[in-house]
Amino acid sequence: MTNQELQELITGWFNDPAAVKLEFSEEGSQYLNVSIHPDYLHEMMYYLKINRYTSFDYLFCLTGIDWGKELEVVYHLESTDYRHIMVVRAKIEDRENPVIDSVQDIWATANFHEREAYDFFGIRFKNHPNLKRLFLYEDFEGYPLRKEFTDEKNMVVK
Amino acid sequence: METATINNNFKSEEYFINMGPQHPATHGVLRLLLTIDGEIIKKVEPDLGYIHRSIEKMCESDSYQQIVHLTDRMDYLSAHINNEAVCLAVENALQIEVPDRVKVIRTILDELTRISSHCLWWGVMGMDVGALTSYFYGFRDREMINDIFEETCGARLTMNYNIPGGLMQDIHPNFVKRVKDFIVHFKTKIPEYDRLLTNNVIFQKRTKGVGVLAIEDAISYGASGPVGRASGYSCDVRKYHPYSALDRVTFNEALHTDGDSFARYLVRIQELWESISIIEQLIDNIPEGEHKVATNAVIKLPKGEYYQKVETARGELGIYIVSTGTKNPYRMKFRSPGLSNLSLLNHITVGGKIGDLVATMATIDIVVPDIDR
Numbered sequence: 001m002t003n004q005e006l007q008e009l010i011t012g013w014f015n016d017p018a019a020v021k022l023e024f025s026e027e028g029s030q031y032l033n034v035s036i037h038p039d040y041l042h043e044m045m046y047y048l049k050i051n052r053y054t055s056f057d058y059l060f061c062l063t064g065i066d067w068g069k070e071l072e073v074v075y076h077l078e079s080t081d082y083r084h085i086m087v088v089r090a091k092i093e094d095r096e097n098p099v100i101d102s103v104q105d106i107w108a109t110a111n112f113h114e115r116e117a118y119d120f121f122g123i124r125f126k127n128h129p130n131l132k133r134l135f136l137y138e139d140f141e142g143y144p145l146r147k148e149f150t151d152e153k154n155m156v157v158k
Numbered sequence: 159m160e161t162a163t164i165n166n167n168f169k170s171e172e173y174f175i176n177m178g179p180q181h182p183a184t185h186g187v188l189r190l191l192l193t194i195d196g197e198i199i200k201k202v203e204p205d206l207g208y209i210h211r212s213i214e215k216m217c218e219s220d221s222y223q224q225i226v227h228l229t230d231r232m233d234y235l236s237a238h239i240n241n242e243a244v245c246l247a248v249e250n251a252l253q254i255e256v257p258d259r260v261k262v263i264r265t266i267l268d269e270l271t272r273i274s275s276h277c278l279w280w281g282v283m284g285m286d287v288g289a290l291t292s293y294f295y296g297f298r299d300r301e302m303i304n305d306i307f308e309e310t311c312g313a314r315l316t317m318n319y320n321i322p323g324g325l326m327q328d329i330h331p332n333f334v335k336r337v338k339d340f341i342v343h344f345k346t347k348i349p350e351y352d353r354l355l356t357n358n359v360i361f362q363k364r365t366k367g368v369g370v371l372a373i374e375d376a377i378s379y380g381a382s383g384p385v386g387r388a389s390g391y392s393c394d395v396r397k398y399h400p401y402s403a404l405d406r407v408t409f410n411e412a413l414h415t416d417g418d419s420f421a422r423y424l425v426r427i428q429e430l431w432e433s434i435s436i437i438e439q440l441i442d443n444i445p446e447g448e449h450k451v452a453t454n455a456v457i458k459l460p461k462g463e464y465y466q467k468v469e470t471a472r473g474e475l476g477i478y479i480v481s482t483g484t485k486n487p488y489r490m491k492f493r494s495p496g497l498s499n500l501s502l503l504n505h506i507t508v509g510g511k512i513g514d515l516v517a518t519m520a521t522i523d524i525v526v527p528d529i530d531r
Contacts, residue, residue: 058380060493080392
């Protein structure tokens with residue numbers, strides 16, 4: 001499927017694309033980017049996997065990004081049938097208590113990747129079966145990949 | 159009669175056992191929390207982070223040239239391929255076309271790296287299931303590749319031979335001859351590998367039907383590399399997203415359908431042959447030309463996002479760079495093959511025995527720094 005066709009198909013799934021803050025962009029990226037409001041993320045992800053025209057069955061990367069004001073979760077999806085690639089992004093505005101739905105039930109690989117995002121950014125994934133720190137120890141304070149994180153003892157700030 | 163009494167009164171109960179971080183099959187510093195009932199595994203929970211070095215955080219304050227040097231410390235057995243991944247990402251972002259000579263040399267060294275990694279894996283695999291001889295054989299052949307790398311770039315493990323824009327220096331005058339000598343030598347050694355392990359009845363009994371991974375699960379768990387391909391999942395990045403000189407060679411993707419430990423073993427053995435074939439197609443025709451193109455001393459990537467996939471010895475490595483136009487990446491993520499491959503360990507070992515877990519872990523080919531980063 002071409003990016004244009006993907007875009008039309010996904011837009012058709014929502015009665016009111018503006019309400020779910022559906023936005024498409026190809027600027028500054030080699031793939032088609034889709035932004036969506038976190039509340040509707042799980043629903044769209046589910047359709048992206050089961051729809052026979054999209055069939056995104058391979059989640060190959062899940063990244064957390066700290067944009068200063070908000071936190072973002074970026075999902076890289078690929079279809080093993082059609083070999084097309086798409087990027088889904090969801091921005092979470094509440095920094096103090098960032099919550100987003102887990103997609104662990106759709107792609108099993110999200111289990112570890114979401115734990116990693118929780119570990120480094122403090123993003124809590126709703127309905128995750130085992131959300132605890134992956135690399136750092138349980139008592140570790142703070143979320144190191146957030147931009148404001150500092151550790152005066154162990155960190156060399158350039 | 160004493161045993162009978164014990165059997166009557168002894169209730170089977172689940173209990174915890176720690177495997178690692180020092181067990182040989184854990185390949186370094188990985189702890190597995192096992193829940194077992196007798197000898198049967200009920201749950202496997204990996205405990206990671208013993209050597210987490212916050213490479214992603216360090217990248218945010220390093221220049222792109224410096225980042226290249228961090229990546230070979232991740233998967234040190236695929237160091238050359240890891241370096242290449244970052245260089246390719248930076249070159250694509252800056253739209254630099256590297257000379258043909260660079261592409262061909264990079265690809266030859268990639269495949270040598272793969273052979274070297276698989277040799278080490280093969281040796282350790284044998285040792286994990288109780289055959290020490292393979293350990294020496296694997297290291298003997300790997301040593302020749304290390305020598306080639308040492309002569310080419312002065313390093314045996316963490317190469318740093320790739321730089322954004324090309325290669326650190328040109329190849330050594332002996333390079334072509336040494337690689338050819340190695341190919342001749344190694345072609346006689348793979349049949350030896352087959353005689354020692356592949357056709358060995360004990361080895362087959364330890365691995366056949368052990369740790370079976372179905373193709374749907376392989377895709378869902380994001381398995382890549384030999385682990386995915388052993389389940390019949392065609393996932394070779396070299397085929398689907400070719401880079402460097404891979405578009406000008408022909409090779410077969412090693413695929414098996416059984417999905418068990420033995421299939422993962424066979425895929426890697428077949429990949430040894432395929433890698434040799436790729437090198438043979440390239441080694442006689444290394445194009446003349448420069449070994450690098452000039453780049454700015456300070457590399458600034460244009461604002462935007464860049465993703466580069468490569469096929470390391472363990473599977474798909476993804477480099478994800480978010481740039482805001484400065485000389486450092488705003489965010490850098492490494493999608494390591496090891497983390498996804500490890501996440502499926504629980505799924506394929508539950509219900510088996512501890513001995514099977516050791517064999518399964520060996521065929522997943524875990525390199526812990528690749529997971530921890």
